[in-house]
Amino acid sequence: MNRDNAVLIIFGVLALVIGIALKLFIGRRRFYRRNSLGGEGFKNYRSSLLTPFWENLLTLAGGLLVFLGIIALAFAKWML
Template identity: 40%
Template sequence: MIASLVIGIIFLVTGLALRYWINRRKFYRRNPTGAEGFSSYENSVFIKLIERIGKWAAYAMIIFGLLALWAYSREKKEKEKATIEQPIQRK
């Protein structure tokens, strides 16, 4: 039960950090006119491809993290419900 909470938090934070890092790199590549500056065409294509793959990986990590947190909340509710529904044993 705790594992899904830890995994959910790790994946969510990692996905958000990856998106932030990619967008920050893209922002600082821009010149004052707003165009991205690359040293060559090949460099431009390669970096944009890697960033696109990275963004999709970040989205997948965020979704997986949210699903893990949702699973944790469902497990917690079921556990609380099971403890409430148990009959009180008398001696």
């Protein structure tokens, strides 16, 4: 195994772990913010606008990290 494969494997595993952790963290936050009727409760109007915006960006980033992690691990396997 050369240096390129090691870097790809390390990047792939880290990207997968961080991406999955981000998606689980955001999903947990959304789950616990819901009330008995299924609506999300916010403190004020500003947080009701900003919180979903940032959570959607983080969820997108987590999905991209998972995708890049899978691609990096596939390239590391292909380069062996």
